[in-house]
Amino acid sequence: MTRSPSLYALILAGGAGTRFWPASRAQRPKQLLPLVGDEPLVRQTALRVLPLLDGDAKVAWERVRIATGAHLAEATRAVMPELAEHQLLQEPAARNTAPCIAWAASIVARSEPDAVLMVLPSDHHIVNVERFRATLRAAIDSARRGVITTIGIQPTRPETGFGYIEVEGEITSGSAQRGLKFVEKPDHARASAYVAGGRHLWNAGMFFFRARDMVAAVERHLPAVAQGLAALEQAAGRGEEAQALESVFPAMPSISIDHGVMDHLSELAVVPGDFGWSDVGSFQAAWELGGKDERGNVAPEGSVLIDARGNYVLDLRTNALKKRMIAITGVDDLVVVETDDALLVTTRERAQEVKLVVDELKKRGETGLI
């Protein structure tokens, strides 16, 4: 019996954004926040796939890789102390997803070209974790057979905020089928046609492939990236990869894996998934997914809520010396977010407008608060 090739989880945790201010900051983006549940989203992502990886939890953690910005490395390890330094792939500059996925594949391919990588966004929420894992297993199997594979989410509404993946033939739940093409965020009419047509799935940014297959695809479709990877591999041979990275990585083109690679593949597999997926795009979404009391409030344990309904309360204050208490009375459907240095009060309906606050803070030069 031959040992089956290793399986790695590469979690993309380089995101930034202003939709969750004051919870999210430049130095503490969305994936580091417990927006749904008690753990930061990136940690939930790792814990969710750990049972798919080899061995017990300790061994499985060793198969996790986190790609993130160098400025976020410390904060990221703080929420996943299980990680050793080398498990963090620190991007010296943001270059979208293709260079970083290609780099990770290249590192693995040096020693284990047949190893499979699954690439997962770090800031999504999954409702049905068992079904999620079953779908991932199918995608991993497909990747092991040498086909770059993605997961497509069964659309539940004509969403214009996501990209779509068109598949060949009817969508068949749970097993890999042939993918035809990636489609950019559509307008409402096209999104409605996609949902009605039954041949389009949401692109959730999850990719599965053998290291060698991704390296080959990058060599073919992204020669500038492949060149950079070759330079990094040479530097690695001299024990100087970290230094080389500083000049090589920022010189790579900034391009998504969807555009740079996936869209050009002659063979692409898609495993349709239906496991309660959300990209947690707003406080409204975080409220929808959160555990609620009998009046529909999502609030920290111990809060006092009197005659209050449908509120989303997030307390990220870190002052552990004082007991903290949040009391909400006589108000409905609010969003209340507390941090050590800021407080936001708005409505669920208008929580997206928090970017106006960030704009105002920028105008005032309050960079420490952004």
Place this chain on the structure above:
Amino acid sequence: MTRSPSLYALILAGGAGTRFWPASRAQRPKQLLPLVGDEPLVRQTALRVLPLLDGDAKVAWERVRIATGAHLAEATRAVMPELAEHQLLQEPAARNTAPCIAWAASIVARSEPDAVLMVLPSDHHIVNVERFRATLRAAIDSARRGVITTIGIQPTRPETGFGYIEVEGEITSGSAQRGLKFVEKPDHARASAYVAGGRHLWNAGMFFFRARDMVAAVERHLPAVAQGLAALEQAAGRGEEAQALESVFPAMPSISIDHGVMDHLSELAVVPGDFGWSDVGSFQAAWELGGKDERGNVAPEGSVLIDARGNYVLDLRTNALKKRMIAITGVDDLVVVETDDALLVTTRERAQEVKLVVDELKKRGETGLI
């Protein structure tokens, strides 16, 4: 030319209450809070009367006395560092207003029986300070002539939450007239009749008298209190007043100066006042009195308010290390109160229900938060 007798301001700062939770606490009652304006109400009270007292500000401060609970002494001096220790009359137990006013009068009478004391609540707001001072001058003049004097506020509505003072004849603004009797908080019908009748004023708890006159009135109408005062004076002769206070003061009857003394006087003067007075009885009142932006928000300077109207925001956090920011967007008429260990979000209309929160905290045994 003989030197006119001294004038003292005795500010009653022993209050407690739950209507301003989480701003107000057992250890930080209303008078210590900047509910209207940037200074704690008790400090505003002292600053407001300072120009009436003898000499420059430094000398005038020496004429201020603050009566407060022993447990509040430190916090009270923290907001009025101008005060020397002996200027704080520390009540070992709460005994309503009569024992403490009588004690203050007795102390002054020992050396200056003709000195005048003005007694002022510590937690009220005055809109027109010049008119307020003019009214006080008239009351002080009346007291100097040997008549215990009070100020009655021109009622602007049939308020059932205040006591009233009935005067003889028509109310004549700005000069002392004969007071007939104190009336308890009336029902709405009686309050309406008082306002229509034009012979009742609100009792604002401000009293003016020569030390000797109050001591004599207490001897006559509150013999149990007078007995205690005699014991304290004897102990003072031995330099042991502080020790004696611990046993003597708690043994005095708990009674208001209105009931215990004022109501029994054969001669009482009332100076009607109309200077924009408020007892700041709720967050709603604090909002009404506060300085507002063009959309009717009362909020700390530097707050970001976007499309928000009529909100009252109070930030009492003390963490000076971090820049703090409050952002309110898309909400109207809310009350938002921040302290180091608690946050309240409610509506102006329902802010009085904050006592339900305090009840809940009591039930939970969260005494540290009350």
